[in-house]
Amino acid sequence: MQDKHKKLLSRSGFYAGAVFVVLTVSFLLMSLPMGGGEHPGVTFSRTYAQELGLEPQELLVNILDDLQVRRFRIPAYWSLIESQPDVWTYDWLDSDLDNIAARGGTVTLAIGEKLPRWPECWIPDWASQMPQEEREQAVLRYLEKTVNRYKNHPAIEMWQVENEPGFPFGTCPPVRREFIDQELTLVKSLDQTRPIATTDSGELSMWKLGRKVDLLGVSVYRVVIGPLGIFRYWFMPPQFYLRKGQAVQRLWKFEDFYISEFQMEPWTKRPSLTVTPIDEQMQTFDIQQMRENIDFARSSGISKIDYWGVEWWYWMKKVHNQPIFWEQAKTLFP
Incomplete structure (x- = not known):
């Protein structure tokens, strides 16, 4: 025995x-290098540029002409477009799309009530107190108006419907799964020529939303601040996202995935980076971390990557006289 x-x-x-x-x-x-980031882009948020005290038009021109970026994700914020009921303001978005198209660039236009950048929720004040059903009908009207306006614009490459709608982050009320289906069905009926995407957390979800769209965008964060302090995803090798995507792609039967939000700026627990001391910002994202993130992206095996933080790079250069991040970013865009 x-x-x-x-x-x-x-x-x-x-x-x-x-x-x-x-x-x-x-x-x-x-962890072995196998390429990645061959099709780089950025998320450009007009409201975030303004929060940092930057002039959005000036910034966009510099992104296009100095960094030579040609792929963009731009949020079509509902609260800016329809700040009053049935009063539609698209001039700022027209201008951004026209500037990008004039240089041969392309745009993934993000639409919905939950979109990139804090507070994540971009519902107009007049709609925020509506009963859920009424608010959802108002969202669908805004989607219809926006898609119809831009479906023939030469810059539009793809529609992104909502941003991480299944991930509880930000001030938004939960987006019902049934309502996401309604949004996707509406957008597809309005424009059958372009792919539709939505997004999910790269680390903290199983990417189940991928089965509802043509492409799924996922976020990649390397250093964040949690309840216990600074947390580094050191244990996730570069190809983790590729292998995870390949596995869940078979499970949920969706067409493709890409990185829609790759961290290239600091994480703060304060209300804004504008009130976060620079030395505190450097604890989660300094130039060494930026270089490590670039190496990580280039070893990920994922070719289409949209970087997060272009407004911050320019803010560091223009406001804080630290152009090193902006100059380093030029290596991302051949």
Whole structure:
């Protein structure tokens, strides 16, 4: 009996060791360089530029002409477009899209009530107190108006419907799954020529929303601040997102995925980076972290990557006389 027990322990040890070796080899393989970031872009938020005290038009021109960016994600904020019921203001968005189109650039236009940049929720004040059903009908009207306005614009490459609608972050009320289906169906009926995307957390979800769209965008964050302080995703190798995507792609049967939000600016627990001391910002994102993030992106195996933080790079250059981030970013856009 004792010999049998020893054999069992020995066999268990062998299997545990084998599993450890497989996991270690898998981890190392996922760390091998295999390309990535061949089709780079940025998210450009007019409201965030203004929060940083920048002139949005000036910034956009510099992104286009100095950085030579040609792929953009632009949020069509409902609260800016329809700040009063049935009063539609598109001049700022017309101007941005025209500037990008004039230089041969393309845009993923993000539409919906939950869109990139804090507070994540971009519902106009007049609609925020509506009963849910009425507010949802108002959202659909804004979607219809916006898609119809831009579906023939030469810059529009793709529609993104909502931003991480299944991830509880920001001040938005939860977006009902049934309502997301309504939004996607409406946009598809209005423009059958362009792909439709939505987004999800790269680390903290199973990307289930991918089964509802043509493409799924996911976020990648390397350093964040949580309840226990600064948290680094050091244990996730570059190809983690590629392998996860390939696995869930088979599970949920969606067409493709890409990185819609790759962290390239600091994380703050304060209301804004404008009130966060620079030395505190450097704790989560300094130039060394930027270079490491670039290396990570280029080893991810994912070709289409939209970087997050272009407004901050310019703010550091113009307001704080630290052009090093802006200059480093030029290596991203050949």
